[in-house]
Amino acid sequence: MCPDPRGHGEEQAIAGFAELLRGHRHAARLTLEQLAEASGVSARTLSDMERGRSKGPQHRTVTALADALALGEADREQLIGQARDGRLRDHWTRPTGLCELPRSVDDFTGRAAEMAWTDDLVHGGDTPGAAGVALITGAAGLGKTTFAVRAAHVLRPDFPGGVFFVDLFGMSPRPLAADDAVTQLLRALGTAERHMPADPLERASLYRSLLRERRVLVVLDNAGSEEQLRPLLPGGGPSRALATSRRLLAGLEGVHRLSLGPLPAAEAAGLLAGIVAGRGSPGAGTEISELARLCGGLPLALRIVGNRLISRPGWSAAELAARLADEERRLDQLRAGDLKIAKAFGMSYEQLAESARRVFRRLALVPGRDFDATLASVVARTPVEDAWDALDELVDLGLLQDSTSGRYRFHDLVRLFARDRLHAEEPAAERDALTETTTSWLLRTATTAGRWFEPAYGRPDRPGAGPSSPEEADHWLRVNLDNWLGALRAAASGGRHSAVLDCAESMDWFSDRWMHASHWHEVFTLGAGAAAALGDAARQAAQLNLLAWVHLVPRDDPETALRYTAQAMDLATRGGATAQIASAHHAAGGALRKLGRLDEATASEARAAEMFKAGGDIDSYGQCLGALGTCLRDAGHHAEALEQYLGLLALLDDDRSGMTPGVAAFTRPIALARVGECLGLLGRGTEAITKLTEAVTLMEQARLPAPQARSLETLAALLAAEGRTGESRHAYARAAELYKTVGDPDASSRCRALSATTPGTPAGG
Structure with missing residues (x-):
C-alpha cells in the first residue's frame, strides 16, 4: 500500500487515542500493571500507547483493552475509532512507497465469467476511447476488492512494468485526494523526489507518460467519485487499470464496466465450503447450502460465516444456520472480529443525503419484494419526484437494485439493515403511522384496480386515485401482488375487516383472468373471515362461493368445492341472498361435473341459469349456459353441446342482450x-x-x-x-x-x- 503525504493532524489524532486510553484507565482506578493483567496486553505496550509511541494498535488489542476497562458502547466505539484512524495514518506514512498488491485469498471461488471478461480486456487490444480501464462496481460485501486483487495476481505476468495497488478510501470521511494518489504512484514507478514536479498537473502528466511507456497494471480500489478516479486512469498505450467502486460513477467516460452481483447458489456454497475446508466437521452439504442461502450470495457474509465456524470448532453448521434463520438476529450474527456486514452497509448509508437515508429506511416497510417510485413516495411520505431522486442515489451506491421495468428491490440483507436503521432512527409512533399509510394506500389501490373488471362497475369512482384503465389495473395487480397481498394480511391481522372484505370482493371477476395463481385461496379466505367478523352472512356466502371456485379451477378439488358451496348455500338461504344461492348452484354444478355426476351437475347449472336470468344478471347467466354445454359435452352429447355453445356465442354477439361488453370479450374466446x-x-x-x-x-x-x-x-x-x-x-x-x-x-x-x-x-x- 502507498504512503499518504497528508500528515497534518496526525499528532493530534495520536494524542487523542493516548489521552483517551489514559483517561479511561484512571477512571477505572487501574495501574498499568493491573490493566496489563486484565487485558493480556503487556505493560510496556500499554506505556507506549499512552505516550503516543504506538500510532495504530491492532483492533484485537484495542477490543481487549475496552473489555478490560468495561467501557460502555459509546466510549468503546470512540476508542476503537481513534485506533483505527491511527492505523490508517500509520499505513499512509510508511516509507515503502511501493504500492504493493495485497495477497490473494487461497479459497477464492467462482466469478469465472467475470475473470474471463477481465482477461479479454487485457488481451483484446485497445478500444478507441476506452483506454484499457475496467470499472468494477457493486454493492457493499460483493467482493469487488477481492475480485480485483485476484484478477491482478492472475494477470501479473502480462505486466513486466509492475502491478500497483492504491486504496482510494472512497467511502471514508477523508478520501485520498487524486493528486496524493498520483504522487504515490509516481514514487512506486521509481520517480525520485528531486524529479517530482511541484505542479499537480505536471505530476499527472508525468504519471500518464510513464504508463504510456511501460506495461503497467494499476488497481485503484474503492473510488468515491469520478473526480477522484479520472486523473489516475491511463491515457492510452499498453498500461491497464482495474478500478472498483460502490458507486456507479455514471459520469466516467471511456471505460469498460463490470457490475458484480451476488454469487449464484452453487458458487456461494462452494466458497463457504472452501473457507471451512480445514475444519474438522465442515457440515453436511445441505447445511452449507442453507448457510449460503441465508447469506444471500454476498461474499463478505459468506466470509464472516466461514470465519465464525473456523474460530469456533464446537459450533455446527446447522446451529449457525438456525441462528441466521431468525431475521431479527441475522445481522448481529453476521459479524466476526472486525468484519461486520452491517458496518459495510453502514459506510454506504453514511454517504447518503439525509432525505435519501429517510427514504431508504422507510422502504423497509414495503411488504413485498419490489416496488416502484410511486409506492416509494407513499411509504416515505415524499413527492414522487423526490422519491425518484432518492432511488437514483440508492441505486448509485448499491443499496437498491433496479430493473428496466422501473421497479426496485433490496438484497435480503440490505433490507434487514434498512429495517434496523428504521427502528433505530424513527420513533415507534411514526413507524406505526407509516405502516398504516402504506397499508391503506395499497388496499385502496388494489380495490380500485380489481373493480375495473366488475360488470357493473364501469370505471372507478375516483379517477386518478389508481389505475385509469383495465390494462393498467391488470398490470398493477400482477406486478404488485406481494405488496397488496401483504397489505391485506396486515389489515386482517389488525382487525380492519371492512377494508379486507372490500378488497377481496373486488377480486371476484379479475380472478378469472389470473385463474392459475396460487394466492386466491388466501385472498378469499381472508375475505370470508372478514365477512364473518362483520356478521354479514350474504357477503360471507359470496366469499365461500369464491373459495369453491378456487378448489374447482386452480386446485382441482371438487369434493372440497362442494363443502364450500354447501356452507354458502346455508348462509345465503338464511340471509335471503338470491344471487349467492344462484352462485352456489353454479359452483356446485362445476364440482358435480368434475366428479362425473352429470345429471346432478346439469340440474344445478340449469337452476343457477334460471335464477340469474330472473334476477337480470345476464353476465352470470351466460357463464351458466357455457357450463351446461360442458355438461352435455362430457355426457357425449356433442351435437347438443355444440348448439348450446353456439347459442352462447349468439348471446355474446347480441348488443341488446344486456351482457357487459368486458364480460362478453372475456367469455368469447x-x-x-x-x-x-x-x-x-x-x-x-x-x-x-x-x-x-x-x-x-x-x-x-x-x-x-x-x-x-x-x-x-x-x-x-x-x-x-x-x-x-x-x-x-x-x-x-x-x-x-x-x-x-x-x-x-x-x-x-x-x-x-x-x-x-x-x-x-x-x-x-
Missing part, C-alpha cells in the same frame, strides 16, 4: 374454444382448427394462459390428424410452455413429449 372442441369431436376437423386458432389468438390477447394451454393441446391433436405435423409440433410446444407457466408440470411434460413424437416426426426430433 372460451366459448369459441368449446365450439372448436365439439366440432373436432364431431369429425369436422377443418372447422374445428379454424375456431380453435381464433380462440387461441384471443386468449393470448386477453392473457388467459390456462385455457389457452388446453386449447393449444386440442388444436395440436387436430393438426396432427390433418397431417399438419410442423404446426402440430409448434402448438404442442407452446402448450407445454403455458402449462409450465400455470404450474401444471404433468401437462407440460405430456405436451413436450407429444411435440417430439408427433406422427410423422422422428422420435426426439
Whole structure:
C-alpha cells in the first residue's frame, strides 16, 4: 500500500487515542500493571500507547483493552475509532512507497465469467476511447476488492512494468485526494523526489507518460467519485487499470464496466465450503447450502460465516444456520472480529443525503419484494419526484437494485439493515403511522384496480386515485401482488375487516383472468373471515362461493368445492341472498361435473341459469349456459353441446342482450374454444382448427394462459390428424410452455413429449 503525504493532524489524532486510553484507565482506578493483567496486553505496550509511541494498535488489542476497562458502547466505539484512524495514518506514512498488491485469498471461488471478461480486456487490444480501464462496481460485501486483487495476481505476468495497488478510501470521511494518489504512484514507478514536479498537473502528466511507456497494471480500489478516479486512469498505450467502486460513477467516460452481483447458489456454497475446508466437521452439504442461502450470495457474509465456524470448532453448521434463520438476529450474527456486514452497509448509508437515508429506511416497510417510485413516495411520505431522486442515489451506491421495468428491490440483507436503521432512527409512533399509510394506500389501490373488471362497475369512482384503465389495473395487480397481498394480511391481522372484505370482493371477476395463481385461496379466505367478523352472512356466502371456485379451477378439488358451496348455500338461504344461492348452484354444478355426476351437475347449472336470468344478471347467466354445454359435452352429447355453445356465442354477439361488453370479450374466446372442441369431436376437423386458432389468438390477447394451454393441446391433436405435423409440433410446444407457466408440470411434460413424437416426426426430433 502507498504512503499518504497528508500528515497534518496526525499528532493530534495520536494524542487523542493516548489521552483517551489514559483517561479511561484512571477512571477505572487501574495501574498499568493491573490493566496489563486484565487485558493480556503487556505493560510496556500499554506505556507506549499512552505516550503516543504506538500510532495504530491492532483492533484485537484495542477490543481487549475496552473489555478490560468495561467501557460502555459509546466510549468503546470512540476508542476503537481513534485506533483505527491511527492505523490508517500509520499505513499512509510508511516509507515503502511501493504500492504493493495485497495477497490473494487461497479459497477464492467462482466469478469465472467475470475473470474471463477481465482477461479479454487485457488481451483484446485497445478500444478507441476506452483506454484499457475496467470499472468494477457493486454493492457493499460483493467482493469487488477481492475480485480485483485476484484478477491482478492472475494477470501479473502480462505486466513486466509492475502491478500497483492504491486504496482510494472512497467511502471514508477523508478520501485520498487524486493528486496524493498520483504522487504515490509516481514514487512506486521509481520517480525520485528531486524529479517530482511541484505542479499537480505536471505530476499527472508525468504519471500518464510513464504508463504510456511501460506495461503497467494499476488497481485503484474503492473510488468515491469520478473526480477522484479520472486523473489516475491511463491515457492510452499498453498500461491497464482495474478500478472498483460502490458507486456507479455514471459520469466516467471511456471505460469498460463490470457490475458484480451476488454469487449464484452453487458458487456461494462452494466458497463457504472452501473457507471451512480445514475444519474438522465442515457440515453436511445441505447445511452449507442453507448457510449460503441465508447469506444471500454476498461474499463478505459468506466470509464472516466461514470465519465464525473456523474460530469456533464446537459450533455446527446447522446451529449457525438456525441462528441466521431468525431475521431479527441475522445481522448481529453476521459479524466476526472486525468484519461486520452491517458496518459495510453502514459506510454506504453514511454517504447518503439525509432525505435519501429517510427514504431508504422507510422502504423497509414495503411488504413485498419490489416496488416502484410511486409506492416509494407513499411509504416515505415524499413527492414522487423526490422519491425518484432518492432511488437514483440508492441505486448509485448499491443499496437498491433496479430493473428496466422501473421497479426496485433490496438484497435480503440490505433490507434487514434498512429495517434496523428504521427502528433505530424513527420513533415507534411514526413507524406505526407509516405502516398504516402504506397499508391503506395499497388496499385502496388494489380495490380500485380489481373493480375495473366488475360488470357493473364501469370505471372507478375516483379517477386518478389508481389505475385509469383495465390494462393498467391488470398490470398493477400482477406486478404488485406481494405488496397488496401483504397489505391485506396486515389489515386482517389488525382487525380492519371492512377494508379486507372490500378488497377481496373486488377480486371476484379479475380472478378469472389470473385463474392459475396460487394466492386466491388466501385472498378469499381472508375475505370470508372478514365477512364473518362483520356478521354479514350474504357477503360471507359470496366469499365461500369464491373459495369453491378456487378448489374447482386452480386446485382441482371438487369434493372440497362442494363443502364450500354447501356452507354458502346455508348462509345465503338464511340471509335471503338470491344471487349467492344462484352462485352456489353454479359452483356446485362445476364440482358435480368434475366428479362425473352429470345429471346432478346439469340440474344445478340449469337452476343457477334460471335464477340469474330472473334476477337480470345476464353476465352470470351466460357463464351458466357455457357450463351446461360442458355438461352435455362430457355426457357425449356433442351435437347438443355444440348448439348450446353456439347459442352462447349468439348471446355474446347480441348488443341488446344486456351482457357487459368486458364480460362478453372475456367469455368469447372460451366459448369459441368449446365450439372448436365439439366440432373436432364431431369429425369436422377443418372447422374445428379454424375456431380453435381464433380462440387461441384471443386468449393470448386477453392473457388467459390456462385455457389457452388446453386449447393449444386440442388444436395440436387436430393438426396432427390433418397431417399438419410442423404446426402440430409448434402448438404442442407452446402448450407445454403455458402449462409450465400455470404450474401444471404433468401437462407440460405430456405436451413436450407429444411435440417430439408427433406422427410423422422422428422420435426426439
